[in-house]
């Protein structure tokens with residue numbers, strides 16, 4: 532059974548960032564519970580990736596399973612209609628988000644929420660009579676998704692901008708912000724100079740706050756965010772914070788922006804929003820931004836995904852947000868515990884950095900992904916290294932023993948990969 536499916540998969544099914552003719556091997560998952568994935572051969576692996584950072588409460592959570600089963604209306608179009616779970620989720624997000632982010636666009640994936648955020652910035656500038664402000668100012672080392680607008684604000688090298696030259700909007704890139712304790716002043720001078728130089732064409736600054744994820748797992752000094760807030764206020768740009776990877780406690784604060792006490796004009800959330808059960812994201816903005824857009828020539832925000840406000844996904848997201856504050860004392864206690872254990876378990880490895888429940892080891896060479904993955908699997912752990920990075924973002928419910936096992940696997944993967 533599994534063999535037939537794996538053979539068909541190899542011939543016909545795209546996997547992320549792979550060749551169709553020479554794909555790297557995949558493993559067949561048949562089930563999952565707690566922090567463990569179950570494979571077709573009966574092997575169990577502790578998931579050190581939380582399914583790309585989404586499954587923060589682990590798998591098969593009775594509360595989330597019950598939420599899925601409770602739904603009697605899975606989906607209804609959002610144009611001209613609405614549904615209670617979508618409205619309740621918007622209400623909950625507004626209550627959790629930094630003060631002032633009160634208008635909610637429910638999107639069907641993180642990339643779409645970033646596209647919506649970019650569009651909000653462009654339409655807002657139009658509404659203010661500044662249609663020539665059409666570029667984004669961002670920093671190197673970022674990742675915001677794989678659609679074209681998103682790609683344009685990803686790191687130009689990591690995002691392979693040379694491959695898309697002429698096709699991607701050309702954005703303005705400041706240097707990557709320095710690590711905590713680094714030369715914030717020097718970086719800020721460059722950032723201010725670029726902003727001033729391009730003030731007539733920039734609509735918004737967009738960045739991932741404090742932790743840059745898929746662009747290289749870089750942690751930067753929160754003071755840089757305060758510089759960005761000052762600069763955007765000074766020039767009348769919007770500040771868009773992409774909290775898709777960092778939101779819901781992952782970095783040790785509910786929002787990574789809280790490390791700096793900064794409130795953005797637009798914020799994107801996704802990934803952990805539905806506890807890893809269903810695809811869901813949101814772009815939230817202030818009342819001022821919403822009004823500005825509605826005053827623009829079109830008068831409306833020009834976006835509307837088919838599955839906007841999906842009732843099933845919103846129901847699970849509400850249950851996941853309930854767990855976030857109640858489970859085992861709440862996310863803060865869980866993330867602090869997992870983070871401390873990670874920091875202890877990874878100490879001494881090369882190029883190690885940790886923040887919240889994130890642990891990263893940076894090698895001095897590109898990782899052999901197949902070998903490193905295999906080494907981790909032999910330790911009973913699922914990891915998916917990329918570039919020169921072996922990293923983990925465990926589910927918040929991982930026990931001390933689970934985290935220790937993950938750390939051993941990271942060490943092994945870093946050694947052989």
Ligand SMILES: *Cc1c(COP(=O)(O)O)cnc(C)c1O
Nearest residue numbers: 640641642674675676744775776
């Ligand atoms: C994953 C990610 C995205 C894209 O989200 P998708 O749901 O994969 O489209 C955007 N921004 C950040 C910071 C991400 O980590």
